[in-house]
Amino acid sequence: MDKQPHGQVDGSNYEYIIEMLNITKTFPGIVANDNISIQLKKGEILALLGENGAGKSTLMSVLFGLYRPDSGEIRVRGKPVHISNPNVANELGIGMVHQHFKLVHNFTITENIILGLEPTIGPFIKIKEAAQRIKELSEQYGLNVDPWAKIEDVSVGMQQRVEILKMLYRNAEILIFDEPTAVLTPQEINDLMDIMRNLIKEGKSIILITHKLKEIKAIADRCTVIRRGKVIGTVNVAETNEAQMAEMMVGRAVSFSVNKKPQEAGDVVLEIENLHALSSRKIPALRGFCLTVRKGEIVGLAGVDGNGQTELVEVLTGLRRAESGTIKFKGKDITHDTIRTRIEEGMAHIPEDRQKRGLVLDYTIEENFILEIYYKEPYSKHGFLNKKEIKANAQKIIENFDVRSSLGSISLARTLSGGNQQKAIVGREISHDPELLIAVQPTRGLDVGSIEYIHKRLVEQRDRGKAVLLVSLELDEIMDLSDRIAVISHGELVGIKKPEETNENEIGLMMAGVAHGGAA
């Protein structure tokens, strides 16, 4: 099964290119890594799998020199090392693509890549040479990156490839990817898989964190499972299956399908007519979009990323102005109402970008849970906050949605793991019991157990006669949850289908704007 003989590259003999042995890392109130050991062979892809908050990102931050472990040893190419900061990690040939990219938006791709190690002749940066080298690397690994493009003009997938190039430019041999596919479109995910295969072919070794078992199955050699800070075990991916891995990680069997009884939809809750809106770059993003959503149904909005979904959600929630057209909510025209009015009328919104919109990272989670309702009783009275009620509210959401953190309701949102931040937002929005829930990528970054639970809660909203507008790039999710699927392309409604009367193929064609569907 071994693709390459192990490590005789620099003369020394070693079986593993990276060994993290008995690593323990605590934060106040929690042991994030409890005596964890992992080993990475040269030329393999090792997946790290674990529930939200299991300690994966923390472990990788230790390896990349962002955190110092309390105890334990790290060996690189067989030699014990002290990685006190990311520069040391770079020297050792370790690179990391963080879940949230660290790029300068008004710089070109080349400028971003050479940032920190600018090659110079006298006072002048040898930018042309750098660009040339980037171009070569890009071709070598099939990254398809234009060195002169500006970051703000390129897609998220391209930004990620820039992060990959940043590692390659620094001659990284060991590449860490922390949930790289959470922000990508399905097509971009396929591209990334190909890139990873190329990287392995060129002799790199990869540690991959992902919650998507399909991806592990498709590309990883071995998978180490972590639960609550401890290693549960390591499996050869070829000898296991998705269900087994899920069970290992959560500690119980996980059901992948959603249980949903047929149900008649009720009155119209949301009526969008002939809506026009501009994108942030002032080009038309919505062009006469129409849609109705009724009580007791989940309408899934499918589309290729960038076809007006973001703008539609922003216009619906009041974050963006409509150029023309009307939005009726519960029979009332709300096209020009404020955001607060819409929330008070019963609209809730799980935003696309959890760190930008969804959370005040420097507030505790109990403070975040009252973000939209702090001025209402019982959370405050006559302008004074009622801390007891605020805490009680937090306790309820934390329990219901299994939001894990180091210090409970007084943990700063910033210290929560990515998935737990997401659960906190979803929990907060559902706990408002909204008439209409606009859920954008509600399960982004969640582990399979949490996805199962959030899906159940969304269906429960529908069963109780509430409406849900689900916006997701994942067709599986749309197919499983929706009562009706609306397809958007170039800012227009292409058609509406019932999931039982269509398939992923047809929806895919409609998304591409090839096929037209009738109204369902």
Next chain:
Amino acid sequence: MKWTKSLFTALAAVVLGLIGGALLMLVTGSNPIEGYAYLFRGGLMNMERFGNTLGSATTLILTGLSVAFAFKTGLFNIGASGQMLAGGLMATALALTLKLPKELMLPIIIVGAMLAGALWAAIPGLLKAIFNVHEVVATIMMNWIAYWMVYYTVPAYFKGPMLETESARIPDYASLRVSWLTKLFQGSYINLGIFIAIIAVIIIAIILDKTTLGYELKAVGFNRYAAEYAGINVPKNVALAMGISGGLAGLAGAAFYVGYAYNMQIGVLPAAGFDGIAVALLGANSPWGVAAAAFFFGILHSGKGYMSAMTHIPPDIGDTIIAIIIYFAATSILFENLYEKIMKKIKANKETSTEAAA
């Protein structure tokens, strides 16, 4: 937990600042122990000197609070000086124009100064809220506008009998100095401003910590996109935060120009406006921290003259100590790491000792 960390950081900065000052005294050939003895005696030795310390601290508490409040709401108010001038000019104008009994005079002056300071800061606030003009640029410009406004207004309308460069003397019935306080503190320049400052500390502490207003302002300061998402009116809150911050600096203007001083001089941007940044930094932006830091700086201010009179140490050493403290407070992250290391050690020791006991 966080509170003790800030305290540790502040104390570490102060201690290092004092050590730095001691080294300077040594270099200049003086005995630092003697120097510090005179410095602190100069600030605390008797009621008069204690009163002077409080008098100096008054302005610093208010400007420190102004800067700290802005910081807490995500804004950098570098214009406390200009807002102080605006408040001071309003206070001076009212003091020299109105003739009312003192009980009426003082509330009018105080409220007037506060509103003038608030207005002076609300302009940059609105510019930021509506046009996204950075408040640092706008408040610095407002500083100079205030400077020149005072420069032309005072000689034109409020000139004293003798000098072109200062206003007429503030009459007794319009001054924040009151005889019972002056007597109690044996003739020092302490004034009613100290009560205004303490009340301001209490009110700001309550606003920030316990009210929906503070919740909104901080939410906007930490993450305006999330605040907007949640239906909070972001422009309103930015302007309001700047307004409140400026109101505090305006109060400092009243306390300084019609309390601490007898008249308003032209051609000066009050240093207290910038010292407020240091006070806020050392006080970790917490209202009570600001009060403590301002008191400490007050001691240095009022003690340094005594120190240089009794020794050969130049009074500038006092300012140098302040500068060193600011430097260390600004690099406080170093101390935070140190603090964490110490705490970890203590915890580890405890664990091993309990294990040994078991």
